[in-house]
Amino acid sequence: MNDRLPAAAAANLTYFAFASAATPAAPRGTARPVGALPELLGGRYRIERLLGVGGMGAVYRARDLLREQFGDPEPWVALKTLSDDCADYPDAHALLYSEFALTARVNHRHVVRLFNFEVDSASQRAFITLELLKGPTLDQLLDERPGGLPWAELRDIAVPLLEAVAHAHSLGVLHGDLKPGNLLLAADGLRLFDFGLGQAVAGRLPGLPRLCRERITAWTPRYAAAELLDGAPLAAAADVYALGCLLFELCSGSHPFGRLDARQAREQALDCQLQRPANLPTHCWPALRTALALDPIQRRIDVAGLLAAFRAPTQSWLRRWLRPVPG
Structure with missing residues (x-):
């Protein structure tokens, strides 16, 4: 099943898929209109x-x-x-x-x-x-919870989401459009969908066609990293930024930069003014803060790093109070 077809055979697949058996091939360079x-x-x-x-x-x-x-x-x-x-x-x-x-x-x-x-x-x-899924999307959930989610609920969403994206990245698959509307809470757990703007990391999954996406600028502005809005190609760091925005919004109820996109936020250096949301444990903030860096060079964390932070156990105030003081 994993064997690649010879080039000559593969070249015929597109026409074969789109043509009925009784219809002759259209001349090269023409396209039959879609009904x-x-x-x-x-x-x-x-x-x-x-x-x-x-x-x-x-x-x-x-x-x-x-x-x-x-x-x-x-x-x-x-x-x-x-x-x-x-x-x-x-x-x-x-x-x-x-x-x-x-x-x-x-x-x-x-x-x-x-x-x-x-x-x-x-x-x-x-x-x-x-699969046909039933349940609210995360943007619908946020409409109902304008103050954000408490940590226990947030963690139950954040960890499965980060597991899914970390797994995709490990295979060389980038999503490109991570946002609340592309996540659904089904009866048996979270589902991430809509890889329509996704692509494979360069050099990975060589059997897939490398399509020209320069004319497709459908990024969702509030979740698109500044480099994407500047015209840079999709990279793993852009998915990390989108996850940062999404996770911040889930725990606070508000987007980290309000109604501004990343370029507008960069012009005002708003990432320097970010504060930890009250619902987010202290140990998660450094990772999330790094994911929200508007400069991709400063975004020195991957999805696995975010996942490790959100998986880490939260210490109770009593355990922190009882921690021995170094001598």
């Missing part, structure tokens, strides 16, 4: 309703008629496809496949589980099927 989203995709997935819209894609609740035919009592899936505005862009379907391939490689209990990448031959619509 409107049909009610039934791939002869199998019946669209029921829209669940959400992101920067490039839309997610629907769909019924898997094949699973239903075989008596599955829960035949529903989530189905992600490109939005109408993006579907006709060059390489748009390749970007959707890249999201599928990156997410599938992470394979972590706190990352959304994917099923298939498919193409509806009639409409030329590429789509991903994935």
Whole structure:
């Protein structure tokens, strides 16, 4: 399963995936337009309703008629496809496949589980099927908890999140869009989703296509590191900054720099004015403060370092009071 196809065979895969058997190949350099989203995709997935819209894609609740035919009592899936505005862009379907391939490689209990990448031959619509999750996203949770979360609840979210991102980074997968709206609290735990802006670290996962992403500037401003907004390529340090913003917001109820993006905060040197949120234990603050550095050179911590800080046990005031004084 891990053997790579010869170059000549691999070169034919894109056309094979997007063409119906009876349709001749389109001339090189032309693209067949993508049709409107049909009610039934791939002869199998019946669209029921829209669940959400992101920067490039839309997610629907769909019924898997094949699973239903075989008596599955829960035949529903989530189905992600490109939005109408993006579907006709060059390489748009390749970007959707890249999201599928990156997410599938992470394979972590706190990352959304994917099923298939498919193409509806009639409409030329590429789509991903994935597990249908129920529960609030973290931005919905923050709306209900404007003062932030107490440490016990925060830790139960922070540790699984950091475990998932640390695992992804260890495999060479960068997320690129870490924010509360891309995290969901399912009945069996946290799920991270939407790797649509993600990519592989240079030199890692060589079997995946290296796509040109210079024209895709869909970073979420409040969670994007200053270097991303300046036009630098995505790197692990940018994910660390986004995690810093997200964790600060979860424990305080407020974004560390309010409504300002990282470049605006950098102009005012606001990172020098940050104070530890009251709900955050003292031992976690140095790590989180470092993750929030606006200069990537000063952001001298990785996700594993953040995870170690948030996993560390919190000492009670009595234990600290009873600690022997060095002689």
